[in-house]
Amino acid sequence: MIWESLLSLKRFGDTNKRLRIEQDNLRLGFEVDYDRVVFSNAFRSLQDKTQVIPFSKTDFVHTRLTHSLEVSVVGRSLGRMAGHAILQKHPHLKQSLGYQSNDFGAITAAASLAHDIGNPPFGHSGEKAIGHFFSSGEGVKYKNKLTDKEYQDLCDFEGNANGFKILTESNLGTQGGLRLSYATLGAFVKYPKASLPVKPTPHVANKKYGYFQLQKTFFKEVADELSLIDGEKTFRHPLTYLVEAADDICYTIIDFEDGINLGWISEEFALEYLINLVKDQIDSKKYAQLAFKPQRLGYLRALAINSMIKDAVDTFVNNEHSILLGTFSQSLLEKSRFKPQIEDIIKISVENVYQSKEVIQKEVMGHRAITTLLEHYCEAAVRSFNNKANVHDKLILSLVPEGISMAGKTLYETLLNSSCFVASLSDGKALRMAKDIGG
Numbered sequence: 200m201i202w203e204s205l206l207s208l209k210r211f212g213d214t215n216k217r218l219r220i221e222q223d224n225l226r227l228g229f230e231v232d233y234d235r236v237v238f239s240n241a242f243r244s245l246q247d248k249t250q251v252i253p254f255s256k257t258d259f260v261h262t263r264l265t266h267s268l269e270v271s272v273v274g275r276s277l278g279r280m281a282g283h284a285i286l287q288k289h290p291h292l293k294q295s296l297g298y299q300s301n302d303f304g305a306i307t308a309a310a311s312l313a314h315d316i317g318n319p320p321f322g323h324s325g326e327k328a329i330g331h332f333f334s335s336g337e338g339v340k341y342k343n344k345l346t347d348k349e350y351q352d353l354c355d356f357e358g359n360a361n362g363f364k365i366l367t368e369s370n371l372g373t374q375g376g377l378r379l380s381y382a383t384l385g386a387f388v389k390y391p392k393a394s395l396p397v398k399p400t401p402h403v404a405n406k407k408y409g410y411f412q413l414q415k416t417f418f419k420e421v422a423d424e425l426s427l428i429d430g431e432k433t434f435r436h437p438l439t440y441l442v443e444a445a446d447d448i449c450y451t452i453i454d455f456e457d458g459i460n461l462g463w464i465s466e467e468f469a470l471e472y473l474i475n476l477v478k479d480q481i482d483s484k485k486y487a488q489l490a491f492k493p494q495r496l497g498y499l500r501a502l503a504i505n506s507m508i509k510d511a512v513d514t515f516v517n518n519e520h521s522i523l524l525g526t527f528s529q530s531l532l533e534k535s536r537f538k539p540q541i542e543d544i545i546k547i548s549v550e551n552v553y554q555s556k557e558v559i560q561k562e563v564m565g566h567r568a569i570t571t572l573l574e575h576y577c578e579a580a581v582r583s584f585n586n587k588a589n590v591h592d593k594l595i596l597s598l599v600p601e602g603i604s605m606a607g608k609t610l611y612e613t614l615l616n617s618s619c620f621v622a623s624l625s626d627g628k629a630l631r632m633a634k635d636i637g638g
Contacts, residue, residue: 200434200523202285202292204426206302207382211367211375211417220297229305232383233271236313239377241365242267245315247625249322249565261453263315269453271312274445276508277515278307281441284516303438309379310386310442317362319622320629321565328569329356329618337574341581341614349611351394352411353618359389360411361622367417370602385425385436388418389443392433402528403443404435413615434525437515444511444531451532452503455544456496458552466492470499472547476540477502510535568629569621571637576617580605584613595636 208217208228222228236242245263261269282303285292292298319325332338334354342350352360366384367376379387390409398405410418419428427434455472458464473496474481480502489495511531518534521527532541552558576599579592584606588596596605603620607613624632 200426200437200525202289202298203296204424205382205385205436205438206292206298206306207380207385207424209381209424210378212378218297219302222297224299227302227305228380229302229309229383232309232377232379233305233312235377235379236309236316236366239316239365241316241623242313244623244625245318247627248315248318248320249325249626261457263318266449266453267312267315270314270442270445270449271308273448273504273508274311274442275304275308277304277441277445277512278438279304280508280512281307281438281515284512285519288516288519306380306382306386307438307441307445309383310438311445313362313366313383313387314389314442314446315358315362317360317365317622318358319356319361319569320624320626321562321569323358324562324565325569325622326356326358328566329573329622330354331566332570332573332577333614336570338577338614341577341610345611345614346412348393348395348412351397352611353614355394355408356618356622357390357394357408358622359407359409360394360414361619363388363410363418364414364619365623367414370604372602381421381424382436382438384421385427386438386442388436389439391418391422391427391435400528403530403533404439404528411615413612429525432525437519437522440515440522440527440531441511444507444515447530447532448504448507448511451507451541451544451548452500454548454552456500458548459492459496461552463551463555464547466495469547470495472540472544473499473503476537476544477506480506507532507535507537507541510537565626565629568633571633572621572624572629573617575636576605576621577614580613580617581610584610598632 206219208219208222217228245267248263279300282300285303286298286300319329333341333350338353365376366379366387369375388409390404390407392405392408393410393412393415394408422428422433425436427436455464455469459466459469477499486498489498514531514534515522518527532538535541575595579588579595582588582592583596599605599620605613605616605620607616621629
């Protein structure tokens with residue numbers, strides 16, 4: 200992989216090459232990517248999608264929207280700092296081609312902003328609910344009518360792949376989806392592979408999959424443009440490591456903070472863990488003057504995030520050569536000097552937040568809601584695809600917002616469209632629709 204290709208400004212439908220040196224610095228193409236994500240309907244719906252704690256009314260906790268905004272801020276810092284170091288190592292990128300450190304920041308920020316845009320309602324339990332419907336629920340009946348890869352897409356429904364679909368799928372009047380730069384799309388794809396074959400390897404890029412069969416052709420076009428393909432191998436875009444680090448940094452610290460604010464993790468206990476992470480950076484005199492919990496938490500949070508950003512950038516820059524070769528197999532935080540402290544914090548979050556009775560009870564409710572919606576919408580969409588829709592099917596499908604296609608060109612596309620429609624719903628809307636439709 201080479202940076203000249205990895206930083207491509209190309210967009211869907213371009214007939215002429217976009218050169219960085221010819222860009223308007225007041226309206227840079229990579230910054231346009233960020234704006235397009237912000238104003239998209241899919242991004243706006245994240246304001247009512249679960250980060251960890253569904254339907255919390257007791258205190259402020261993060262939704263997918265606030266989480267994504269914070270990840271984008273951290274991603275911008277990671278990108279700018281890494282970009283500064285890369286331009287020093289490869290001065291021709293700036294001198295001959297016009298790239299700036301802010302370009303790296305803008306790409307990473309835009310991809311970070313979009314990183315959860317394809318996640319279903321009710322957090323990761325929503326993904327599992329969709330997959331369960333096809334692997335063990337009523338959706339099993341479609342197995343023999345689909346290819347292995349098509350069926351696996353549904354059984355292992357992946358928010359990352361749905362995100363790539365949202366960002367790139369052509370619809371009537373919107374060819375190429377949001378038409379983001381290929382550099383941003385490349386940085387967005389954490390797992391540059393299809394759902395099959397499943398090849399468990401130690402490489403972090405093979406942990407999940409990143410695109411549905413429906414988007415396979417376009418993914419290959421993007422990967423070719425970015426020099427991500429070498430023979431049978433498809434590599435992860437280097438800036439994806441920074442997007443992943445931004446997400447990891449935020450959920451490590453912020454989910455922990457949500458648990459503290461809800462009273463699920465005691466303040467005294469929690470502050471001890473945060474102090475262990477940043478003890479070398481604390482201004483003891485300043486910290487002693489902070490009288491209230493939000494002040495203490497805010498101060499330690501800022502120190503922790505700043506320390507983790509600097510550490511991740513160092514790891515990225517020091518391993519740039521192996522990252523460009525595609526042989527760097529771990530996330531940046533796995534190589535962090537703060538790894539023991541990070542693992543301690545995550546362990547407490549798992550025990551007190553992720554596995555709390557309130558979270559599990561609401562995940563169960565979300566699972567039932569998604570199952571109910573899939574039962575009705577898949578059946579109605581498939582009968583419509585087969586030109587056998589009855590009155591009830593037509594009524595159900597009339598509730599789908601204008602511009603969203605349900606019946607596709609194939610059975611696979613129809614089932615995927617139905618699943619992605621359910622995935623597009625906010626937590627509250629999914630619950631209301633399930634109650635209205637399923638009683």
